[in-house]
Amino acid sequence: MAEHGQHSVQHAAAGEFDNMELVHPKTFLGKYVWSQDAKVIAIQYGVTAIAIGLVALVLSILMRLQLGFPNTFSLIDPASYLQYVTMHGMIMVVYLLTALFLGAFGNYLIPLMCGARDMAFPYLNMLSYWFYLAAVLILMASFFVPGGATGAGWTLYPPQAISPGTPGIDGGILLMFASLSVFIAGFTMGGLNYVVTVLQARTRGMTLMRLPLTIWGIFMATVMALLAFPALLVAILMMLCDMLLGTSFFMPEMLNLGEPSAHEGGSPLLYQHLFWFFGHPEVYIVALPAFGIVSDILATHARKNIFGYRMMVWAIIIIAVLSFVVWAHHMFISGMNPYFGFLFATTTLIIAVPTAIKVYNWVLTLWRGNIRMTVPMLFAIGFIFTFVNGGLSGLFLGNVTVDVPLADTYFVVGHFHMVMAVAPVLVVFGAIYHWYPKITGRMLDDTLGKIHFWVTFLGTYAIFYPMHFMGFAGVPRRYYGYGETSYIPDSMQALNAFMSVAAIIVALVQLVFFYNLVRSYFHGREAGPNPWQATTLEWQTEHTPPRHGNFGAELPVVYRWAYDYGVPGAKHDFLPQNMPPEAVEADDTVPGRRS
């Protein structure tokens, strides 16, 4: 692309040392534990996040056991059930997905794809991981304190979060507050790092409009997280004051199981505004990196340039901005002034436009491509299908009137699992299959990957699609049991049992994935530097896996955007970003044999 070639910006060479040996770690601890190498930190983030994610997966199975086969398991009482609901949600949203996309993929890919030797602040980067680990451990500890973890729902709404009648109001909620605070502190260190690295440490020629969409997604998500998490932090600190110091930010005069409380005049709705000012952007903090990554997977494996790159970048930016003015659509029936509904329904539906454009552009990227049905591509297409479904059901809930009967039913559960659980997780898997060869130097097994994909993709659809119909029927969520609810047909119980069985199968097939990860590490086929024939810089490193410092003696210089696949007149069907124009070999076969 000629127009992209004209903007090569002259950067000062960043962080070039005469003797690189001086900055490499020498000891085992320095290399693998207290590592300041973004790639090692990425692995640490990834392993920790997946480990805690497995805890949340087990919690979801426990919930499904109760819902599918009620009153069978004496372990699960109403308090435990609510604790599972709460911890599953919080872990999956914050400790798994946020940490995985930003902490793991962000750390691994930002320096490599930008052409930098490392993050701008490696020490801070290391600290960020250890804060994250501490946050995870504190959160796990809350299972073991008297009263157990909090069961207030992942939204931690006051007054119930700190009032009797809710599980975990002694130690559990305090540890939740502590864990989130530490997480946010750690994230702020990491997040500032990612932003500064993207803005300041790109290699020569890597203009913003030549960045791979993966980096755009992670970058904008990080900016959003830096602005959104503080709202959560102040909200939980204010609630902590209400709990321990007797303030009344969120606590009105009320009864605690019959006994008058000491509070006066607080507003529970104030908390909800603060929470969702964080909570809605959080959806896109998870979604935008997934959008970016899936764009790159689609382009690489379809051997096709991304369709409408500039539109894609602007869509990411517009979504990021708009997502800060839609939060109250989570509160249409919260008891806030109902006239807010007009404003927030409008902003919410506007955000559907850039989101829809992204979907069109993914499909149009495949259009007239040359699609290799690799495992990452399977997951990417699975993502498109799931995301279209979840995005469209969002049009129900975002449209204030339609939300009224559907809010707080299983329709909501089905919607957000489709759009921000299954869809991003499919991208996570696709991304692992895509980048594992670079991270370990070996390919993952294809057959195991396909088994993993098909069971996960079809299984999750079997779990979450029927939930929308339970929602239409008005089945409320966060219910331990339904007993004899007159308007819920008995057939719903059979449906619940079916979904539970599907959930157990999906959970079990993840073992295949982990087996594949471990087995391929030792026995996988050698990947070589660039097995997918991709254009972006991480595939052009001197070593695979890349060593500390990422690139060889010289940082790569970028000459083109990230999507030069199938360029007419070129011999190869892809041109790496760092290939100088004079090195491009001309096509010596007969031109015009494209369809």
Next chain:
Amino acid sequence: MAMAIAVIVLAVGSVLFFFFSPWYLTPLASNWGAIDDTIQITLWVTGAVFLAVNLFLAYVIVRYRYNQRRRSQYDPENKSLELWLTGLTTLGIAGLLAPGLVVWAAFVSPPEDAHEVEVVGQQWHWSFRFPGEDGRFGSAHNRFIDEHNPFGLIDDPAGQDDILITAPHLLLPVDRPVKMVLRSKDVLHNVKVANFRAKMDMVPGQTSYFWFTPTELGEYEIVCAQLCGIAHFAMRGRVEVVEQATFDAWLDDQLTYAEIAARDPGNLEAGESRYTSCAACHGAEGQGNQALNAPKLAGLDAWYLERQLELFRSGARGTHEDDVLGQQMRPFASMLPDRQAIADVAAYIETLPERPLQATLDAGDPERGARRYRTCANCHGQQGQGIRATNGPRLAGMPDWYLERQLQNFRQGIRGRHREDPYGNQMIEMAQVLVDDRAVSDVVAYIATLPQPAMAVAAANARDGEE
């Protein structure tokens, strides 16, 4: 290829599932057909987009599958296509939003002639208030709530004729718009009747509202739709939509705030003489008699005794065919002629001295039972002392054989199933937590370890001292 087939099958299957699955909106029973219409519009628009995008995706997957001799088309941008798609999407979105906002404008504006009902949420019950003849609610505030003033009414003349309904059972006249004014005594709740479509959270410290017009006669279930703690799933109520005349008659029967305040308290002397017919089975001091299957009464609170006697008398308890012992109790309860008689005898029983009981069962493991009991503790108290506000009677010091039988009765729906026994309904839901007989024995064994009344402890100490 497999992927394309999967996408087609899932996309078409999803749409067919919509048409053929038995699960869809509950039958509409209010004026909010417009809400159903907006759902329909959204379904058609999103369904069309869903099919179009996915079928095109499937076509692309097949048509442009990998071919080593082929190159993809280098086509980075296509301005006109992108503009067309953006424009069409914007139109579609506007088409969804516009009707939604129009209906919302109606939703937020209750009609002038709507009558008002206040719904009060608390863990884990509903209660209701009507404004009475003056058409105005008296001021109320959580600060003033106590045993005798469960609605927290302030000394306000407008409140004297307010009609208070503490049972979670509401009647509404058909075809008359009603504005539901919502209030909470404790945490967040949400009053939801699926058939009415409309719902709203209730928030402590403020009021919220929604309105609707019931259009279909019938009885509907009220559930709570906002997580409110352990028994969220068991926070149920009933609303009956009836003809205006039936409604008026029912409302006339309900007591106003002033009438409730003016009621005579139980008379101990009258109660004592009435108790003589109870004493034959339950013992002169209410100590109970296991041989006659008569539980201990001493130590129970008057409010609980009154409620159970009312249930027996009205046939809401002791009428299940398998509740043989409950059936025995009914004729005795029927001997009490009116509410005053019940209040008298309950007040008298409350004064009976309490003595500690010996455990009669030893099957349960109190340690395992302690974990089971954490569910019970929310309404019945950590020490099993009973909490009036949650309508949970005292358990500590009650005979273990009786508790076990009642828990089994609740589990099996032998007790508490009657529609006029809302707290029994709730207890059926809660008793399901005890998944088997062992769980029942365990929790009963744990309750037996809960501290018995101070008097009993003092007596035991005195006995120890003598030895």
